[in-house]
Amino acid sequence: MAHPSRGASSPAGSSRRGRGSSCLLASKNSGGISSQNRVGDTDMLERILQKPKLVVVEEPKERGMRFRYECEGRSAGSILGASSTETNKTQPAIEVKTGAETRVTVTVSLVTKDLPHRPHPHCLVGKDCPNGSGICVVTLNPHSNRRHSFVNLGIQCVRxxxxxxxxxxxxxQNIDPFQTGDSKGIEDMDMNAVRLCFQCELEWDDGRKDCLSPVVSNPVYDKKATTTSQLKISCLNQYRGSCHGKTEIYMLCDKVQKGKARVLFPFISF
Structure with a gap:
């Protein structure tokens, strides 16, 4: 199911500005059609097609990454792309569609898995993350490259x-992509799952700055947490049994969540 925020774009007048609050606000009728000033259907279609937007072209791999503490003294690892394999490693990637901007700045932060997407206390670390900032900032030249892959981007959990x-x-840092404020505490936050949130600021030739609506990725789950890790069958003594029953079967599993496991026995006759 597509996430309602994923791949969305907004006009410059979007109220969800978050980081990049220097973006100029357009008038209410900017980009629209008034009764006194109508444009042709072709012109309107061209406007819609050329409207800049940010899309996630490679989602992060949801499972298999371990969130590490800073005190562990080693790399936090890298978030792999959803299509990554043992022989072909990929990374999460975004692309800015259309537009004639002179510079694009993308800020990546962590937000909560569930709505409303609040800023998450865990941190991003990597080569594009200013030391100790917990966020990632990259600048693109859309005339030469509209796509960016986030290499060596890791998740560092906070005590x-x-x-x-x-x-x-x-x-x-003015990081609150969906303007959720601090009305809620951390008690109901899931510390074992996060989403990447991408905020895009566009700079035009005349110096204007616009912001697109924040875009969130699929969730990323902490590998070491039993509540979010995948169930793994480590040993199974029988793969088939008699339809008359009385076949003894035992199965050993890792990461079993108490009260949330079910075993289904499909019935196949020959």
Whole structure:
């Protein structure tokens, strides 16, 4: 199911500006059609087709990555792309569609898995992440390259006693993509699942700056958490049994969630 925020775009007058609050607000009728000033159907279609938008062209791989603490003293790893294989590694990637911008700045942060997407206290780390910022910032020249793959982008989890401090840092960075404020605490936040949130600022030839609506990725789950990891069957002694029953079967599994496991036995006759 497509996420309602994914691949969306907005006019410059979007109220969800988040980072990049210097973007200019357009008038209410900007890009629209008034009764006094109508344009032809062809001109309107061209406007719609040329309207800039940000899309996620390669989603992150949802499972298989472990969130690491800073104190572990080693790399946080890299988020792989959903289509990544053992022989062909891919990374999450975005693309800016159409438009005639002179510069595009994309800010990536972590938000909660569930709606409303609030800033998440966990941090992004990697070569495009300013040291200690917890966010990733890249600048693109749309005339030469409209697509960017996020190589060496990792997720670093924050200790519980530092969660509030981390969220305060996000607010000081003006990172609140969906303008959720701080009305809710961290008690109901899922610390084992995050989404990447992409915020795009466009700079035009005349110096104007516009912001597109934030776009979120599919969720990324912490590999080490039993509540979000995939169930793994490590041993199964029988793959078939008599329809008359009395066949003893045992199955050993990893990452079993108490009260959330079911075993289904398909009936196939020959």
């Amino acid at each position: 519980r006693k530092e969660l509030d401090v981390s969220l305060k840092k996000r607010r000081s």
